[in-house]
Amino acid sequence: MKKPHKVLVIGGGAAGLVAAVAAGRNGAEVIVLERMDRVGKKILATGNGRCNLTNINIDLKRYHSSYPKFVKGVLNQFNLHQTLDFFEQMGIAYKIEDAGKVFPMSEQASSVLDVLRYELQLLKVQEECNAEVIKIQRKNNQFVLSLKDGRKITGDKVILATGGKSSPNLGSNGSGYELVIPFGHKLISPFPALVQLVLDAWFLKRLKGVKFDGKVSAVADNNVLQTEFGEVLFTEYGISGPPILQLSRKAGEILHQKKSRPYIFIDVFPDLSEDQIENMILSRFSYHPEKSIEFSFVGMMNKRLIPVILKEAGIEDLNKSCAQINAKERKNIVNILKNWQIPIKGTQSWMQSQVTAGGIDVRDIDPNTMESKLIPGLYFAGEIMDVDGDCGGFNLQWAWSSGYIAGEVAAKA
Ligand SMILES: Cc1cc2nc3c(=O)[nH]c(=O)nc-3n(C[C@H](O)[C@H](O)[C@H](O)COP(=O)(O)OP(=O)(O)OC[C@H]3O[C@@H](n4cnc5c(N)ncnc54)[C@H](O)[C@@H]3O)c2cc1C
Known part of the structure; x- marks a missing residue:
């Protein structure tokens, strides 16, 4: 009988753990090497501790990459329904919330990690924590991995699932890129996404903690790049909240390219037209001039x-009575309330970002197998690749799909 492949999975995050399950189920001897003291730290933090594990509206439009075609085949090969079945069979009953977001019925991200680890135990997958891989070498058709503590581990196949650079406190510090660049893999320059925006404005300290339901748009060179609705929160550095995280990918890309300056446009009253706001102001003024x-x-x-708002509308004397406000000043106030334009200075750092835009160039990876076109026997899974998704379960779906394919093929090939 053919000896089972020994598959070494570098990184015990969402993609690495699913890859290990798939490889184990397909008969491989599997070791997961994780640099932190335990696997799955980031899974525990997902969805505010509830794990938004996927989205029923999986669509290519929700993913970003320099080569978006790559994403399609991967998401079709291990698709949403296979993902839901995979988790259901391991014990995760699920529920669907707003905008198609899928969560475990338990509302606990820890349950997702628990069932994955239980499955790994059944499959006798070995988990090695505090095992940071610092070098990959190819010797006599085998891979030799050097660990930071001096150990060397040998295997037939390697799955690289080290994540991107986002939230390095949870393990992913970009070290995976360095492992394959020496083999000729190219890096599409990474930048933080799903992250708060830093604004260039005088009033941030004053507005810290102010929240409202608004409409926000990212704009550059007079083009509206993206518009989102929802709760907006001012902070001492800028602006946050779900719609801002969604916009941050586009705004971050413009900032990263350094070609033009992005702005955020805020509509404080999205349900009211300019005329309706002006009429409302006029009647308030008439009751109490x-x-x-x-x-x-x-x-x-x-x-x-x-x-x-009044200062931004050019009104310096806030004690002036309503009766003294002229039509131009009133229109300025309406204009700020509907089209408040604030320059974006940057994004918050890697530490605050939920996902990494950019990563290993997918043109050197086979989308049917996730195998490197440059190093046979080496596979990629998850966020390490130049693929990122919107907020709402799309990033974990990418990790599950790419992880499952990599594990299955690595075990069988
Ligand atoms: C706070 C937060 C909330 C999120 N919420 C959601 C959500 O609800 N839904 C969603 O879809 N997405 C969410 N995301 C994004 C999602 O979690 C990631 O896209 C996904 O976990 C990526 O999986 P991965 O396995 O590719 O990488 P990671 O989960 O980052 O795992 C990589 C692993 O590799 C290890 N590692 C790195 N380098 C080495 C090395 N050299 N040697 C050994 N081990 C190494 C790391 O320690 C880490 O454990 C969230 C992210 C964050 C930060």
Whole structure:
């Protein structure tokens, strides 16, 4: 009988653990090498501890890569339904929430990690923690991995599932890129995505903690790149909240290219037209023409927002009465409320970002097998590749799909 392949999985995150299950199920002897003191730290942090494990609206449009065609085949080969079956058979009952987001019924990310580890135990997969791989070598048709602590581990196949550079406190520090660049793999310059935006504005300290449901757009060179709705939160460095994370991919790309300056446009009252807001202001002014312009907005918007909006509209004297406000000033206020334009200075750092845009160039990877076209026997899985998805379960789906294919093929090939 043919001796089983010995498959070495570098990285015990979402992609690596699923790859290890798939390789184990296909008869391989598998070792997972993880640099942290335990596997799956990032899985535990996903979905605010609830793990948004996929999305029922998986669509190519929700993924970004320099070569988007690569993504299609991978997501079809181990698709949404196979993913849901895979987890259900291991014990994860699931529920679907807003915008198609799928969560375990337990509402615990830890349950996802628990069932994966249980499956690995059944398959006798060996988990080696505190095992950071610092070098990959090819010797006599075998791979020799050098660990930071001096150990050397040999195997027939290697699956590289070391993630990107986002949230390095959870293990992924970009070290995986360095392992394959010496073999000729190219790196599409990575930048943080699904991350808060840093704004260039005088009022940030004053607005820290102010929240509202708004419409936000990322704009560059007078082109609207993307528009999102939802809860926006001002912070001392800039702006945060779910719609901002979604915009951050496009804004981050513009910043990374350094060709033009992106802006954020905020609509504070997306449900009202400019005319409706102006009429509302006029009637408020007519009830109490004696009120200061600042006080006249109390009850219509967050009190801390009022002086900032008025100053941005060019009104310096906030004690001026409503009766003293002329038509031009009133229109300026309406304009700021509907089209508040703020320059974006940057994004928050890798530490705050949820996903890495860019990564290993997928043109050197076979999308049917996830095998390197440059190093036979070496496979890629997950975020290490130049593929990232929107917020909403799309990134974990990428990790599960690419991980499963890599594990299955590595064991069988
Ligand atoms: C806070 C947070 C919340 C998120 N929530 C969601 C969500 O709800 N839904 C969703 O779809 N996506 C979410 N994401 C994104 C998603 O978690 C990632 O895209 C996904 O986990 C990537 O999986 P991966 O296995 O490729 O990489 P990772 O999960 O980053 O795993 C890589 C592993 O490799 C290890 N490693 C790295 N280098 C080495 C080395 N040299 N030697 C050995 N081991 C190494 C790391 O320690 C790590 O354990 C979230 C991300 C964050 C940070």
